[in-house]
Amino acid sequence: MTSKAKTTITFYNGLTTIGGPMIEVAYRRSHVLFDLGEVYRPELALPDEKYETLVKHQLIGDVPNFYDPAITGKPIDHERWEHAAAYMSHLHLDHSKAMNFLAPEIPLYAGPITAQMMPALNEHGDFLLPASGHSSSYVRPIIAAKYQQPIQVGDITLEIWPSDHDAYGATGLIISTPDKRIAYTGDIRLHGYHPDWVHAYLAAAKNCDALIIEGTGVSWPEEKSAASSEEFTGPKNERELTAEIVQLQQDNPHKQITFNTYPTNVERLLRIIADSPRQVVLYAQRAHLLKESIEQDYPYYYLPGDKIFTDLKPELAVSYDELLNDDHEYLWQAVGNYANLQKGGIYIHSNAEPLGDFDPAYKPFLQDLAHNEIEFKDLRCSGHADEMELKEIIKEVQPAKLIPVHTLHPELEENPFGERILPKRNETITL
Numbered sequence: 001m002t003s004k005a006k007t008t009i010t011f012y013n014g015l016t017t018i019g020g021p022m023i024e025v026a027y028r029r030s031h032v033l034f035d036l037g038e039v040y041r042p043e044l045a046l047p048d049e050k051y052e053t054l055v056k057h058q059l060i061g062d063v064p065n066f067y068d069p070a071i072t073g074k075p076i077d078h079e080r081w082e083h084a085a086a087y088m089s090h091l092h093l094d095h096s097k098a099m100n101f102l103a104p105e106i107p108l109y110a111g112p113i114t115a116q117m118m119p120a121l122n123e124h125g126d127f128l129l130p131a132s133g134h135s136s137s138y139v140r141p142i143i144a145a146k147y148q149q150p151i152q153v154g155d156i157t158l159e160i161w162p163s164d165h166d167a168y169g170a171t172g173l174i175i176s177t178p179d180k181r182i183a184y185t186g187d188i189r190l191h192g193y194h195p196d197w198v199h200a201y202l203a204a205a206k207n208c209d210a211l212i213i214e215g216t217g218v219s220w221p222e223e224k225s226a227a228s229s230e231e232f233t234g235p236k237n238e239r240e241l242t243a244e245i246v247q248l249q250q251d252n253p254h255k256q257i258t259f260n261t262y263p264t265n266v267e268r269l270l271r272i273i274a275d276s277p278r279q280v281v282l283y284a285q286r287a288h289l290l291k292e293s294i295e296q297d298y299p300y301y302y303l304p305g306d307k308i309f310t311d312l313k314p315e316l317a318v319s320y321d322e323l324l325n326d327d328h329e330y331l332w333q334a335v336g337n338y339a340n341l342q343k344g345g346i347y348i349h350s351n352a353e354p355l356g357d358f359d360p361a362y363k364p365f366l367q368d369l370a371h372n373e374i375e376f377k378d379l380r381c382s383g384h385a386d387e388m389e390l391k392e393i394i395k396e397v398q399p400a401k402l403i404p405v406h407t408l409h410p411e412l413e414e415n416p417f418g419e420r421i422l423p424k425r426n427e428t429i430t431l
């Protein structure tokens with residue numbers, strides 16, 4: 001006698017934290033895991049980033065049958081799990097940093113941009129956690145999925161959809177088992193460059209059995225009133241953000257202006273380069289990242305003593321001295337050495353590192369700029385849907401079950417169209 005097979009979802013990590021979701025969907029002898037990140041908590045100042053340390057502090061999930069036994073010391077039951085695969089939604093570390101912990105024999109899928117950029121991001125071995133038996137700059141193979149094409153993992157089918165987030169090439173996932181359909185948003189927003197892609201993904205997920213949705217935007221209810229009040233004058237979307245950066249250059253024709261952005265937010269950087277009236281000059285390392293990942297050449301500079309990147313075109317180099325003396329021609333990426341900048345200049349911090357107050361490096365960084373009399377302009381745009389957008393996303397999908405993750409307050413996301421489930425860490429639910 002055989003009992004009817006069921007679709008189960010197990011939640012290993014990233015439920016009530018911002019980032020680090022690790023979720024398994026299983027059906028009979030097939031299972032898939034997504035994502036493979038580490039929760040970002042620099043304030044813990046951990047002694048090391050070993051598997052045991054990360055599990056102990058709940059920065060990664062204690063996921064059985066996926067990690068490399070050489071790292072965990074625990075074997076994988078390949079007989080029980082005949083078909084296995086993993087998926088990574090986007091490049092951010094809270095979704096990708098532990099990808100090298102995945103057992104080498106288990107295929108890892110991601111969108112094509114994520115697959116292409118990851119080796120460049122980890123070129124110096126300081127982005128990902130290391131794989132067992134390899135150097136720190138090693139990146140395990142990632143299979144670049146074709147958008148919306150079914151990927152068969154035994155009884156489970158995956159479809160990867162282009163979405164929108166402040167990581168270049170971010171994707172969402174639709175998982176089908178023989179009897180259920182599940183959507184996992186990854187990180188998502190409606191106010192980026194591609195709301196049309198997001199709406200198409202949500203339409204494909206419509207009426208799914210379970211929507212696993214991020215909820216970063218409802219994590220700080222105490223700040224909600226401030227953000228929605230008329231005092232809030234920051235950019236509302238990516239287009240407004242680029243426009244403000246352009247405006248700032250037009251309003252300050254004779255001031256040194258520098259900026260920085262987050263490395264994986266390639267699209268924002270490309271828009272700033274395209275729209276700025278000033279010539280944008282990148283730090284060589286960033287220019288190299290763009291060359292490696294999207295094969296584009298942009299003007300760049302080196303700091304004294306920097307290693308030379310042989311793939312950068314010599315004719316595009318701008319000297320550091322020329323940038324330091326400039327007050328009208330260039331908008332350039334500053335990465336430190338603020339004492340060298342002109343007093344009275346402007347520095348635009350656009351979701352660059354240090355990311356914010358929660359990072360112990362943030363306050364000293366602000367003090368350094370202030371000490372050198374550089375005006376700090378915090379021009380940011382969230383990669384995450386806010387409360388209203390989350391409601392809109394849920395309305396477009398109308399899921400039978402809503403499962404909020406990746407938020408400090410999962411209970412603040414509601415499902416007017418069915419049930420809402422708030423799983424506990426390591427809990428398995430049967431759909």
Ligand SMILES: [Zn+2]
Binds near residue numbers: 092187
């Ligand atoms: Zn993200």
